Amino acid sequence: MAHHDPKRSLLIYVAVFLALLIGTGATVVVAKTDLGVLNDVAALGIAVTKAVLVILFFMHVRYSTRLTALTALGGFLWLAILIGITMIDYVGRGAIMPVPGK
Amino acid sequence: MASTTIDTHAPGAAHHPALQHHFDNMEQQKESATLGMWLFLVTEIMFFGGLFTAYVVYRHAFPGVFAAASHHLDVTLGGINTAVLICSSLTMALAIWSAQINRRKLIVFFLLATIALGSVFLGIKTVEYRDKFHHHLVPGTSFAPDDPHLQGVAGQQSQIFFALYFIMTGLHALHMIIGIGVLAVLAVLSWKGRYDAHYHNPLECSGLYWHFVDIVWIFLFPLLYLIGAHAR
Numbered sequence: 001m002a003h004h005d006p007k008r009s010l011l012i013y014v015a016v017f018l019a020l021l022i023g024t025g026a027t028v029v030v031a032k033t034d035l036g037v038l039n040d041v042a043a044l045g046i047a048v049t050k051a052v053l054v055i056l057f058f059m060h061v062r063y064s065t066r067l068t069a070l071t072a073l074g075g076f077l078w079l080a081i082l083i084g085i086t087m088i089d090y091v092g093r094g095a096i097m098p099v100p101g102k
Numbered sequence: 103m104a105s106t107t108i109d110t111h112a113p114g115a116a117h118h119p120a121l122q123h124h125f126d127n128m129e130q131q132k133e134s135a136t137l138g139m140w141l142f143l144v145t146e147i148m149f150f151g152g153l154f155t156a157y158v159v160y161r162h163a164f165p166g167v168f169a170a171a172s173h174h175l176d177v178t179l180g181g182i183n184t185a186v187l188i189c190s191s192l193t194m195a196l197a198i199w200s201a202q203i204n205r206r207k208l209i210v211f212f213l214l215a216t217i218a219l220g221s222v223f224l225g226i227k228t229v230e231y232r233d234k235f236h237h238h239l240v241p242g243t244s245f246a247p248d249d250p251h252l253q254g255v256a257g258q259q260s261q262i263f264f265a266l267y268f269i270m271t272g273l274h275a276l277h278m279i280i281g282i283g284v285l286a287v288l289a290v291l292s293w294k295g296r297y298d299a300h301y302h303n304p305l306e307c308s309g310l311y312w313h314f315v316d317i318v319w320i321f322l323f324p325l326l327y328l329i330g331a332h333a334r
Contacts, residue, residue, distance in 0.1 A: 006203045013199065017192040024184045024323075026178065031328035039332065043324040051317045058195045058313045060136075060306075068137050075144035079151040088154050090162055 023050045051081045120301035133252050134301055139307040143314050150318055157325060160266065164259045169330030170251040171263040174239055176230060180327040183226050184319060190219035194285075194309050197292075201302035203331045206295055209305070213289040216312065220282045227275055234264070241265045267326055274322060277315045285306050 021047050030042045047067050056062040098100055118128055123132035161168045197212035238246040241261040247253075252260045287310055293299070297305055 006199065009177050009199060010196075010204075013192060013195050016190065020188045020191075021185060024181065024188065024259040027324050027328065028181055028331075031324065031331040032228050032334075039330075045113060047324055050320045054191065054313050054317055054320070057258060058191055058316075064136060066132055068133070068140050071137060071140045071144060075140075075147040078144075078145050079154075082148070082151050083155050083158055087162065090159055 012057055016053050017055055020050050021052075103189070114231065115199075118300050120303075128300055132306070135303040135307055136310070139310045143310060146314060150270075152275070153266065153273070154321070154325075157266050157270070160262050161329070164256075164262070167252070167256050167259040168263050169333065170256070171247075171260040172327065172329035172331075173334055174234075174235070174237070174247065174249070175267070175327045177327050177331065178218070179226055179230055180323055183215045183223050184323045186219050186223045186226070187316050188321050190223070191313050193219060193307060194312045198302060198305050198309050201297045201305055202299050204299045206292065206297075209292040209297060209302075212287050213292060214287050217282050217285050217289070220278050220285075224278055224282075227271065231268075234261055234268075270322055270326070274315065274318050277311075277318070279314055280314050281308070 018063060027043060027046050027072075030046065031039065033039075035042060061072055094102065117172055121131060189198065193212045193215040197209050197216060200208035200212055234240055237248065238244055241264050245257070245261055245264070247257060248259065285308060288304055289305070
């Protein structure tokens, strides 16, 4: 329970807010540096970190019931399945057997 | 697991005027509202998820063209908008915080601040859209980028990038417009004293929605604006 102490939750909100701003700055700085493939990894890594901070603290999932947390996690799991399995097809198509008509 | 400030064991707590008859207590009512809102947000994740999947598929197909097309987006305006949206998420969180400490006027203040920041975001977005129309970067018959990298087949492929840009940011902006409308109603209801430390579920659920829209932008900004930014 974070909200028993209003001063403490206010401090947490401001800390998360500052972390998100720093993350935004870091996103731009990292993008302007040539890291090869790592550019995408870093960009997504920072974005996921920011999203997790928003979900846990601004959206109060840190203090919610497990059912709510599981529902939120389930949504993102299904998104990962959607993108992941789609890309397995696009990246791997033709790698094992030739694609008919090509 | 306890999730609210409501002391359900206090005498009379179960008789809060906002407690609907089909709930045992305020805490159960709040948990139901939160869970229901999250279920809606899961459908929103999948809704935007389809577009993110399309983005990944086409970026994988045309990586060079996507990087070249991305250079036509304004990183400064996009970055400012990211900061504006993060500020609006803070003010939204503080509106709920104000309800938790029973400060009616403070709720209204932070809701109005959130609406104002959301409007600034949409204003900057309008400037960006106008710039894209001005430079013929809107997919369709008038698409004619003044860029040697985006001619011929590459130009056609880059229309997919700009189509995704307009659909994804447009859908995001539509969510912001709806959110501003919802917050405006809540500001009026808050002013009338409808919400307090024991009952502010509409604020909580609207906050979840607002923060979700912020998260969508947190991903849109690097994925659309910053591809191959080091090569500029």
